[in-house]
Amino acid sequence: MSEVIQVGLEGRGYDIHVGHGLLTEAGALLKPLARGPVPVVTDATVGEIHLASFLDVCSKSGIDARPVVMPPGEGTKSFAGLENLSIALLETGVGRGGLIVALGGGVIGDLTGFAAGVLKRGVAFAQIPTTLLAQVDSSVGGKTAINAPQGKNLIGLFHQPRIVIADTALLDTLPRRELLAGYVEVVKYGALGDAHFFDWLEVNGAKALAGGKNAMIHAVAHSCRMKAAIVGRDERETGERALLNLGHTFGHALEAATGFSDRLIHGEGVAIGMTLAFRLSVRLGLCPGQDAERFARHLESAGLPSAISDIPGPRPAFEALIAAMGHDKKVKDGKLTFILLHGLGQAFVTSDVPLEAVKDVLSA
Ligand code: NAD
Ligand code: GLY
Numbered sequence: 429m430s431e432v433i434q435v436g437l438e439g440r441g442y443d444i445h446v447g448h449g450l451l452t453e454a455g456a457l458l459k460p461l462a463r464g465p466v467p468v469v470t471d472a473t474v475g476e477i478h479l480a481s482f483l484d485v486c487s488k489s490g491i492d493a494r495p496v497v498m499p500p501g502e503g504t505k506s507f508a509g510l511e512n513l514s515i516a517l518l519e520t521g522v523g524r525g526g527l528i529v530a531l532g533g534g535v536i537g538d539l540t541g542f543a544a545g546v547l548k549r550g551v552a553f554a555q556i557p558t559t560l561l562a563q564v565d566s567s568v569g570g571k572t573a574i575n576a577p578q579g580k581n582l583i584g585l586f587h588q589p590r591i592v593i594a595d596t597a598l599l600d601t602l603p604r605r606e607l608l609a610g611y612v613e614v615v616k617y618g619a620l621g622d623a624h625f626f627d628w629l630e631v632n633g634a635k636a637l638a639g640g641k642n643a644m645i646h647a648v649a650h651s652c653r654m655k656a657a658i659v660g661r662d663e664r665e666t667g668e669r670a671l672l673n674l675g676h677t678f679g680h681a682l683e684a685a686t687g688f689s690d691r692l693i694h695g696e697g698v699a700i701g702m703t704l705a706f707r708l709s710v711r712l713g714l715c716p717g718q719d720a721e722r723f724a725r726h727l728e729s730a731g732l733p734s735a736i737s738d739i740p741g742p743r744p745a746f747e748a749l750i751a752a753m754g755h756d757k758k759v760k761d762g763k764l765t766f767i768l769l770h771g772l773g774q775a776f777v778t779s780d781v782p783l784e785a786v787k788d789v790l791s792a
Contacts, residue, residue: 429642431649435568436660440588444568444656446649448641450595451482451556455489458554461527461590462491467520469513469540470531471500474558477601482531482556493529494520498536502688505539505574507583513543524548527590533559533606534566538584541572545587555589559602560610561695563594564617564651565672569659580680586664594652596644608732609695611637612702614647615730617654619702619723620674623773625650630726637730671775674767675702681752682736685744692739699727703734708781708789709768719772736790746790750783 430447573584
């Protein structure tokens with residue numbers, strides 16, 4: 429069982445292939461796009477596990493793959509990482525009409541997409557996402573970036589991939605914590621715009637996380653379908669695409685206040701952030717309390733954090749959280765923009781949120 433989802437962008441549309449064991453077909457899918465040397469960018473952890481078999485697939489399809497291995501971790505999405513990668517890409521001899529492949533999680537995808545976007549004023553690239561987060565979110569939609577000392581993802585560009593190949597079998601080697609962090613982004617789609625999908629996840633999410641192949645393919649494909657539809661309507665985030673940031677204003681603030689450390693990884697921050705967005709919506713009388721409770725219960729049943737008190741170590745200072753939210757990209761005209769909810773599957777964007785209500789929710 430595999431699925432193909434189209435991202436409908438005029439002149440820049442592409443297919444997302446989702447299936448279990450798809451890597452074996454990646455050579456045939458990439459071959460029509462490959463010209464000359466094809467750099468394959470990965471990180472050392474993914475490289476150790478999956479690079480050899482991917483290179484084998486490439487060689488069988490007559491693709492001249494040139495591996496470029498970067499250090500794992502968010503630190504690689506930096507000016508230094510971009511410099512090292514750009515030099516390595518140039519050394520492979522990839523041409524302006526060539527193809528660069530990103531084989532990795534969101535870090536490798538975001539960095540490689542950015543490097544491809546600026547290399548020789550733009551080289552095509554393909555995404556082969558290897559984390560659940562990357563399969564359902566970062567590999568789709570063309571946002572690419574590196575981090576700055578001032579914040580995450582502040583230097584980047586929109587550069588759509590030419591193809592996305594999401595092989596759910598690659599998730600078998602992903603540490604459980606990373607798998608769960610990616611699942612948060614799956615749940616996000618249900619929460620923001622599809623209550624039926626949320627119902628489905630309540631019944632089948634545990635099966636997908638326990639290795640159920642068809643359940644995972646459906647979870648990934650449906651998430652990609654939702655993201656593709658939103659990106660197709662609002663590529664540059666002038667409106668609806670902002671809904672994909674549900675939970676992220678709170679989540680980024682929590683990540684910043686815990687020093688972007690192992691105490692709280694991105695998806696866990698978003699899990700707590702989305703629960704806070706539900707609670708803020710309830711506090712403002714916009715959303716039924718039972719929807720917020722149901723949402724938190726589902727995260728907890730999957731083994732995810734849903735409250736600030738679930739973060740190990742000292743509770744992040746409330747002032748630090750408010751300050752961090754002020755630095756977020758989503759600040760417009762001095763007002764915090766939040767994604768709030770009228771209920772499960774009914775998110776909307778607003779800047780009309782009293783600071784008092786935010787304080788109440790953060791200190792509860
Ligand atoms: P990641 O790329 O750092 O991967 C997490 C860890 O898992 C790494 O240590 C990696 O080496 C390891 N790993 C990856 N695949 C593996 C596999 N199959 N088996 C074993 N280990 C594996 O992190 P991530 O969570 O994938 O991505 C996070 C990044 O994505 C952040 O930088 C975030 O800003 C970005 N992001 C971007 C977008 C976008 O639209 N571009 C959306 C969401 C998140
Ligand atoms: N992850 C948010 C977006 O792609 O817009």
